[in-house]
Amino acid sequence: MTPEKKYELITRNLQEVLGEEEILNILKERDLKLYWGTAPTGKPHIGYFVPMSKIADFLSAGVEVTVLLADIHAFLDNMKAPLELVNHRTKYYEVLINTVLESIGVPIDKLKFVVGSTYQLTKEYNMDNYRLCATVTEHDAKKAGLLYPGLQALDEEYLKVDAQFGGVDQRKIFVFAEKYLPHLGYKNRAHLMNPMVPGLAGSKMSSSDPDSKIDLLDDEATVTRKLKKAFCEEGNVTDNGVLSFIKSVLFPLGSLNGQTPKFVINRPEKFGGEAIYTDYQSLEDDFREKNVHPGDLKNSASEAINKLLDPIRKKWASDPELSKLTSRAYPDPGSKITKKKESKKHNQPPKGSNTPTELPVDVSRIDVRVAKIIKAENHPKNPKSYVSTVDVGDASGNPRTVVSGLASHIPLEQLQGRHVVAVCNLKPARLQGIESSAMLLAASSSDGQLELLDPPEGSEIGEQVIWKGYGCAKRDSEILNPKQKVFDQVAESLRVNEEGVAVFKDVPFETSKGVVTVKTLKEGTIR
Known part of the structure; x- marks a missing residue:
């Protein structure tokens, strides 16, 4: 391949490239060196084929690809897994990613894996981190996400790469x-960015719903069943995870090694018969014009996905050691290591201990309910706050007064009659001279955007929000002592995930009608 051809393959289907000229200059002299990082936490699902399809492009273009298995980051991810589990998951990720790339049929002689702790715990790396912290402005640190960006920037230098994906x-x-590495005397790297691709379930379903995530080891029948439940509205091409997967994964993989991609719609003759597409745009156009039915698209996508997964499933089925690795990395809830983890998570002593059992510091003590704002007004003393009359479903039938600092973020008219999510067992507090008896939960992003949480449509006022595996507080059983900061500790694990679903440690907020979401914000914190 010429440098220009390599550049075309390296950058195709990306949304943005920073440092194009530098990449071209390097390719005229040698092959590019690039890294992609992932934290070994939950089981990799079919969404991993999105970055894998680009990594396949990189390897086909002769790029030296380093996969960073960020075990330190995985351990620090809300401390959800002990190091023993993280170590097993790190190995699981390496084997699985290797298997995925082998199944695609790309050369992997220039692929290597690096475990983050092999250099992130060294004196040199930590000294550079301290130097960086002393250099970065508070504004830039908050803008980019505080500690994590600095560590990720240093990875570029310590992995000795030309670019990050x-x-x-x-x-x-x-x-x-790009701004701060030169402050430490290190060179800038190029950055290649994939577009954000919606999940197969689409925005209508929770990413934490077992039926909305296709595991890379799911059997054929399970894949077919889950695809049937995927959100795929007729004629909708802008919010369609099935189409997005076909565009971002199936067509690019089908065109590797100079092949002509092909996606086949299989359907009975009375509905148009078989249709073969060799380019994505034609398929999208036909779906938009309703020439392709959602059911036929999902059935055909299911067949294609099962072909992708089949080599991975066969390798796992033929090697008992891989099944053992899976069990060690993701043990059943009743296993010893999981019980040890749960004991720590709930601040409970292990079985046989003489230490008195303490109440858990988690969402099982937080009384969160679906509520309705009956009326909202400007605070008489503070222009940044609202005073709302809120029905939280108390047995008395009386609404509560709630003071919230939302005036700088949400227009007053948008609060009137709005259904929200409220914490109802905090100790009442006087805020700017008015007693507030509950707290409305809102999500905020790193760029300062703020939005209230939205309970699923049809949820009853006063219905409690639950978290599977944790449950919810017994109504009116405990008023949280502010000195113990129970809610503050729980809030450290509250966030909005990449699909706009409110979660506690990846477990979604739920009512009987579905999951709690934030319609206008993804990936943020909740307070």
Whole structure:
């Protein structure tokens, strides 16, 4: 391949590239060196084929690809897994990613894996981190996400690469790296960004719903069943995870090694018969014009996905050691290591201990309910706050007064009659001279955007929000002592995930009608 051809393959289907000229200059002299990082936490699902399809492009173009298995980051991810589990998951990720790339049929002689702790715990790396912290402005640190961007920037230097690959959602981190690495005497790297691709379930379903995530080891029948439940509205091409997967994964993989991609719609003759598409745009156009039915698209996507997964499933089925690795990395809830983890998570002593059992510090003590704002007014003393009359479903039938600092973020008219999510067992407090008896939960992003949480449509006022595996507080059983800061500790694990679903440690907020979401914000914190 000529440098120009390599550049075309390296950058195709990306949303943005920072440092195009530098990449071309390097390719005229030698092959590019690039890294992609992932934290070994939950089981990799079919969404991993999105970055894998680009990594396949990189390897086909002769790029030296380093996959960073960020075990330190995985351990620090809300301390959800002990190091023993993280170590097993790190190995699981390496084997699975290797298997995925082998199944695609790309050369992997220039692929290597690096475990983050092999250099992130060294004296040199930590000294550079301290130097970086002393250099970065508070504004830039908050803008990019505080500690994590600095560590990710240093990875570029310590992995000795020319470029970093990630999603366009990491753009602020990449810009941060370009600004601050030279402050330490290190060179700038190029940054290649994938577009954000919706999940197969689409925005209508929770990413934490087992039926909305296709595991890379799911059997054929399970894949077919889950695809049937995927959100795929007729004629909708802008919010369609099935189409997005076909565009971002199936067509690019089908065109590797100079092949002509092909996606086949299989359907009975009376509905048009078989249709073969060799380019994505034609398929999208036909779906938009309703020439392709959602059911036929999902059935055909299911067949294509099962072909992708079949080599991975066969390798796992033929090697008992891989099944053992899976069990060690993701043990059943009743296993010893999981019980040890749960004991720590709930601040409970292990079985046989003489230490008195303490109440858990988690969402099982937080009384969160679906509520309705009956009326909202400007605070008489503070222009940044609202005073709302809120029905939280108390047995008395009386609404509560709630003071919230939302005036700088949400227009007053948008609060009138709005259904919200409220914490109802905090101790009442006087805020700017008015007693507030509950707290409305809102999500905020790193760029300062703020939005209230939205309970699922049809949820009853006063219905409690639950978290599977944790439950919810017994109504009116405990008023949280502010000195113990129970809610503050729980709030450290409250966030909005990449699909706009409110979660506690990846477990979604739920009512009987579905999951709690934030319609206008993704990936943020909740307070």
